[in-house]
Amino acid sequence: MASTVFITGCSSGIGAAAVRHFAAQGWNVAATLRQPGTARFEQGAGCVQAFALDVTDPDSVDAAVRQALARFGAIDVAINNAGYGLFGPFETATPEVVDRQMRTNVGGVFAVTRAVLPGMRERGRGVIINVASLTGLVAMPLYSLYAASKFAVVGFSQSLSHELAPLGIRVKVFTPGAVATDFSGRSLARTFEGDGGPYADSIRKAQAAFAANRGAGNAMAPEQLAQALYGAATDGSAQVLYVTGEDAQAVLKARHDLGEEALLAGMRQRFGLGG
Numbered sequence: 001m002a003s004t005v006f007i008t009g010c011s012s013g014i015g016a017a018a019v020r021h022f023a024a025q026g027w028n029v030a031a032t033l034r035q036p037g038t039a040r041f042e043q044g045a046g047c048v049q050a051f052a053l054d055v056t057d058p059d060s061v062d063a064a065v066r067q068a069l070a071r072f073g074a075i076d077v078a079i080n081n082a083g084y085g086l087f088g089p090f091e092t093a094t095p096e097v098v099d100r101q102m103r104t105n106v107g108g109v110f111a112v113t114r115a116v117l118p119g120m121r122e123r124g125r126g127v128i129i130n131v132a133s134l135t136g137l138v139a140m141p142l143y144s145l146y147a148a149s150k151f152a153v154v155g156f157s158q159s160l161s162h163e164l165a166p167l168g169i170r171v172k173v174f175t176p177g178a179v180a181t182d183f184s185g186r187s188l189a190r191t192f193e194g195d196g197g198p199y200a201d202s203i204r205k206a207q208a209a210f211a212a213n214r215g216a217g218n219a220m221a222p223e224q225l226a227q228a229l230y231g232a233a234t235d236g237s238a239q240v241l242y243v244t245g246e247d248a249q250a251v252l253k254a255r256h257d258l259g260e261e262a263l264l265a266g267m268r269q270r271f272g273l274g275g
């Protein structure tokens with residue numbers, strides 16, 4: 001019988017690429033997204049079915065998991081991929097903006113994990129894969145809230161991996177560097193209005209540095225990341241942390257070689273924020 005993967009955030013980017021990849025390998029795919037009516041998924045060798053799911057709405061999470069279980073019988077792998085970025089100074093972020101970031105990027109991972117766990121525990125197996133970010137290991141300037149959310153996902157995943165190992169459930173976390181999706185176009189909110197007032201200069205410098213980095217063309221294709229997610233879902237290993245992308249690996253190597261303080265100072269210099 002085909003295995004089943006349950007994926008959040010399948011409307012675009014990494015989630016959509018993961019749907020295609022798992023389906024091409026003959027898996028059943030519960031492809032979840034906020035607006036399933038807009039979904040056009042190819043079936044591949046496996047069976048793809050779209051389900052409505054907003055990660056900030058626990059009822060919709062529970063309903064999607066229930067429907068996927070009814071349709072496919074079991075969930076072998078859950079991929080928490082849905083999320084969005086939040087750029088800008090912390091001081092200008094309203095409590096509502098902070099709350100939405102955390103409810104989506106962190107609360108969403110909690111809600112889906114909570115919903116799939118009973119079935120995995122009863123079967124004595126399962127894999128939960130959380131898509132964090134390199135920003136969950138090393139924080140970039142003006143991404144304090146996004147970094148807080150992704151650091152939380154990394155910490156949650158690492159601790160949960162210990163807790164669930166005796167139950168036969170593996171927890172894994174991806175910390176990709178840049179991936180060539182429209183994330184910074186369609187999924188990047190701001191904490192500020194206008195030019196950011198007292199932070200305008202820092203914002204301008206950071207935007208220029210990020211634009212130069214994007215222009216360097218070192219982003220990974222979403223299909224490559226989907227392949228890596230499939231590898232983690234099926235490698236049978238106890239590996240928890242998956243650092244994907246040459247850019248991410250280079251940053252971690254620099255941290256190892258230079259030390260944390262020198263890495264952070266170098267980053268401030270590169271962003272024109274002082275040494």
Ligand SMILES: NC(=O)c1ccc[n+]([C@@H]2O[C@H](COP(=O)([O-])OP(=O)(O)OC[C@H]3O[C@@H](n4cnc5c(N)ncnc54)[C@H](OP(=O)(O)O)[C@@H]3O)[C@@H](O)[C@H]2O)c1
Nearest residue numbers: 009011012013014034054055082083133178179181183187
């Ligand atoms: N691209 C990168 O460089 C990069 C690097 C590291 C990590 N990541 C992480 O990778 C994940 C996917 O990003 P991506 O690059 O593929 O960008 P993307 O194409 O913009 O995908 C983001 C997905 O998250 C969904 N989403 C946002 N809020 C949601 C909610 N409340 N409920 C359900 N779904 C929601 C979006 O759905 P809608 O269409 O409904 O908005 C969309 O499907 C994110 O967690 C991101 O932080 C991306």
